[in-house]
Amino acid sequence: MPSFRPLPPSLRPTARPKRPTPEPKSIHVPVARAMVDCGVYCDGMRLPGKYTHAAALSKVRELEQAGKEAFVWIGLHEPDEHQMQAVADVFGLHELAVEDAVHAHQRPKLERYDQTLFLVLKTVNYIEHESVANAREIVETGEIMIFVGPDFVVTVRHGEHSGLAGVRKRLDATPQILKLGPYAIMHAIADHVVDSYLDITDLIETDIDTMEEDVFSPLTQTNMEAIYLLKREVVELRRAVNPLTLALQRLGTDHNDLVSIEVRRYLRDVLDHNIQASDRIISYDELLTSLVQAAVGKVAMQQNIDMRKISAYVAIAAVPTAVAGIYGMNFEYMPELKEVWGYPAVLTFMLVVCLLLFRAFRRNHWL
Template identity: 65%
Template sequence: MPPIPSLRPSPKQATPRRVVPVPAARAIVDCAVYVDGHRLPGRYTHAAALDEVRERGEGFVWVGLHAPDERQMNSVAEVFGLHELMVEDAVHAHQRPKLEIFDDVLFLVLRTVNYVEHESISTAHEIVETGEIMIFVGRDFVVTVRHGDHSGLSGVRAAMDAQPQRLALGPTTVMHAIADHVVDTYLAVTDCVERDVDQLEEDVFSPHSNVAIEQIYLLKREIVELRKSVAPLAAPLQRLGQDSNIGVPKEIRRYMRDVQDHHIIVAERVSEFDEVLSTLVEAALAKVAVQQNTDMRKISAWVAIAAVPTMVAGIYGMNFEHMPELQWTYGYPAVVGGVVAVCAGLFVTFRRNNWL
């Protein structure tokens, strides 16, 4: 009987899965052309928007993308002439805040933070979540790349659309608006985190309260993550506010110095939180040590009390024939009474010394 042919294809016959490239338009959240600070009506692709600006010889393009893949980012990079190292950073994310200059393009990386609402610090599992915003600023374009669901810029764009006099200053005003928005978010998050730190501090120093040290460690870990997002931004903001050789107009540098001042406030708050939590860890550990000493004293006191009847029972359990009071009628109650009296005396003594 001939063998039944298999319906399952052999490895040689299996056809490879075809990866369908997703167009860059799927990653573009918004694309607009601005001339004299006003947004031109109509919808543009990123390539058509740049062509429009360069044909006019004035204005700039603002393209916003959310979590593009490598193909999508390369498509945008080819149109705007972005360096491949910029593209790599924008796709893979997880970058420290930094400012780099590639030819005539400024590349600014910002870390965004978001406060995760929770009923109580004792039940929280996450307090701060982070994301990223990359900003590419050229002579006639701004490209923003976002990573993270909480890092939306629709509110920033709407606010800027309502202020054409600021947009007329050029693409760098968009960079300032985004940096200002991110740092303002830092301030809001630190206000919320401060409430958690205050609550935890109150719980630790309240009498008869049991605070799990794990919760202090959780908050300290979140503060460390917040510090890693905030602290490295100091150098880029300082350079944007003071360096006149990077192509940022004088008026924008003034605004960036204001952002820098707010950032300093945030950095000081985060450092203060870190110091307070370090103190709380030490206080909680000391509180645990004191509680353990108290427990050991109580255990030792009860062991001392229990040792008296144990010793007497051990002596009279040796079954010697000639032992005192064995033939005495009141021997048993006298021994029991003596044991009770000694134990009661020990109990009163330990109680007066706060061991019980």
């Protein structure tokens, strides 16, 4: 047999090196996709034209160099990390506040980063429903984050119900307020949000009054699930409103070098309204707790009444059962067993005893 010699190493085929798998390129959505509006304001008036966030700030800096008071107001709706970081790089926003603005789910709070204030507001919306018993949700929440600097306002909105178009339109029509500067924008947004708290507490009060009538009405059955749903929504509303009181207090007292006296006067009015809404919510929470206790007592009382009725009917049914059991033992020598009138007499006896028991239970309100 012929022998096969191995090829020398120089003539052996070499394996082709594997090409590295290219990493997928991340597609960044431009900031304009998340930007709702961008306006440049000078001496209380909005300048015409459309701007990007960088061009708007450059325009403001040009006006400031010319000796005019100007600022930019940018509104964003649920930006991603890249979009928010692009805005933060232009306006010099702190990375911790930027992270909060992207991920949301923050408690109402006020924080300061150098010359920039960061305010978090919880927005609430009342969901219309025919009755609480048929509702799955009564209050939905969102968030508004506000960055305010010497010459800019950046608002970041989360949720579909907390639009600020009406606030911007109202401010554009009142130049005397816009002349107070960027912190007047913060006041207007906070005032808009807190006023919605008062409106929603009025609607919640109507639901609680209806629930109270149902609980204390003797002709209706108590729906415990509806009460717990309403209490859960009030708790959610309390978490949105109560922490804002401290933030507004700090905004009116701790940052006098940033917020003017005139704006702080307006903020005190917003604080009073927020305290009023908070007091209402606390009273609603206590009232619903009392309604829960009353509903539990009503259910227990109803169960008591039902048990008494069942016991009464069982006692009445026990009489014919006992007599029928005795005469069903088939003994030969039993009273009236062979009499013609025996069967009607036993039936009459059972009927009379049952009627007497029914009358006694009815007299004692068991039936």
